[in-house]
Amino acid sequence: MENKNPLSPHLQIYRWHISSLVSIAHRITGIINFVALIFICIWVFLLFSGETNYNLIDHFLKSIFGKFIILGLIWSFSFQILSEIRHLILDMGYGFEPKMTKISGLLVIFGSFFLTVTIFMVGKNLF
Amino acid sequence: MVQLNLPKNSKIKKGNYFKDKSGAKNIKKVNVYRWDPSTEENPRIDTYEVDIDNCPSKVLDVLNKIKNEIDPTLAYRRSCAHGVCGSCAMNMGGKNGLACTTPHAEIKGDIDIYPLPHLKVKRDLIGDLDGLYKQYQSIEPWLKSNSKSEVTEIYQSKEDRAKLDGAYECIMCACCSTSCPSYWWNGDKYLGPAVLLQAYRWIVDSRDEERKSRLKKVADELKLYRCHTILNCTSACPKGLNPAKAIAEIKKMLATANV
Numbered sequence: 001m002e003n004k005n006p007l008s009p010h011l012q013i014y015r016w017h018i019s020s021l022v023s024i025a026h027r028i029t030g031i032i033n034f035v036a037l038i039f040i041c042i043w044v045f046l047l048f049s050g051e052t053n054y055n056l057i058d059h060f061l062k063s064i065f066g067k068f069i070i071l072g073l074i075w076s077f078s079f080q081i082l083s084e085i086r087h088l089i090l091d092m093g094y095g096f097e098p099k100m101t102k103i104s105g106l107l108v109i110f111g112s113f114f115l116t117v118t119i120f121m122v123g124k125n126l127f
Numbered sequence: 128m129v130q131l132n133l134p135k136n137s138k139i140k141k142g143n144y145f146k147d148k149s150g151a152k153n154i155k156k157v158n159v160y161r162w163d164p165s166t167e168e169n170p171r172i173d174t175y176e177v178d179i180d181n182c183p184s185k186v187l188d189v190l191n192k193i194k195n196e197i198d199p200t201l202a203y204r205r206s207c208a209h210g211v212c213g214s215c216a217m218n219m220g221g222k223n224g225l226a227c228t229t230p231h232a233e234i235k236g237d238i239d240i241y242p243l244p245h246l247k248v249k250r251d252l253i254g255d256l257d258g259l260y261k262q263y264q265s266i267e268p269w270l271k272s273n274s275k276s277e278v279t280e281i282y283q284s285k286e287d288r289a290k291l292d293g294a295y296e297c298i299m300c301a302c303c304s305t306s307c308p309s310y311w312w313n314g315d316k317y318l319g320p321a322v323l324l325q326a327y328r329w330i331v332d333s334r335d336e337e338r339k340s341r342l343k344k345v346a347d348e349l350k351l352y353r354c355h356t357i358l359n360c361t362s363a364c365p366k367g368l369n370p371a372k373a374i375a376e377i378k379k380m381l382a383t384a385n386v
Contacts (some may be wrong), residue, residue: 005247006169007133008245008254014222015220
């Protein structure tokens with residue numbers, strides 16, 4: 001017999017913690033990076049096939065929207081890398097104390113923005 | 128497929144408002160999840176005005192006060208009131224815990240009380256934990272030592288005994304398992320932090336002789352590896368245990384040992 005009792009609320013009521021936030025962001029950036037890599041492959045492929053393509057893409061990437069995309073991707077890759085390092089450390093069995101998970105989570109969040117700015121500045125030859 | 132929204136019959140409606148009649152000065156609003164199985168209605172949130180100056184310090188005291196003085200129809204599980212039995216596990220202020228050990232002063236603003244998340248509700252704050260108990264049974268949580276005589280004592284060194292610290296204290300209140308999003312979406316297959324912590328407790332017990340088969344049993348894409356170290360379990364545990372670490376240890380054993 002099917003249980004017709006209601007389901008108690010879950011996602012709707014559960015408070016976010018830093019660790020759960022980093023975890024879901026890890027997944028989302030993972031998907032973004034996966035799609036982004038496909039587009040980067042297509043981009044490289046298009047470069048091989050002619051100058052008009054190059055100009056088109058160049059034009060797009062230099063627009064405000066294009067720059068936003070670039071910055072977003074740098075952040076998403078930065079976040080993924082830092083979070084992945086955190087996961088590696090966790091998988092080795094370290095850093096499971098509630099305080100440490102909070103600190104490492106914050107490091108990932110702030111680190112990703114720091115890394116984004118750094119990579120962007122390196123790319124712009126500002127160093 | 129993951130269902131993020133609540134099903135139609137579980138959508139929460141606004142319920143009754145119980146105004147304070149005692150003329151208390153310091154009032155705290157308590158929002159409590161209610162569902163009555165004898166009606167066809169959806170669950171609702173009832174709000175109670177509680178005279179917090181004349182109420183002991185824990186959330187369970189608030190619930191007792193409501194049940195004794197305001198609304199006797201409220202249903203919830205409780206027994207020892209000292210954080211030992213695990214009966215009064217519920218979601219308070221957006222976090223799972225034991226009502227008897229959670230001070231209501233810790234919750235800012237209104238106190239929101241819900242049953243443990245993503246369970247079939249039996250009534251009001253009582254969730255159905257049958258699935259979890261079945262999973263607990265599936266890991267065979269008892270000592271298995273066939274070769275040793277059943278009448279002689281099995282010695283355990285202090286070091287080996289120390290391995291059980293942080294695992295044997297679990298009271299199976301289900302705060303951790305029901306805080307885990309992975310368990311919400313795959314609760315029928317994924318064992319969840321509470322049961323895996325117990326699995327770990329028997330795997331590391333030096334007296335147990337079925338270590339390998341125990342490890343083999345949990346080494347499953349769904350049973351074990353649905354843990355994505357979200358770590359809600361550890362932050363929810365009212366006994367200060369660390370199920371996430373226990374799960375990581377099991378994963379590590381599987382990765383390093385030749386099972």
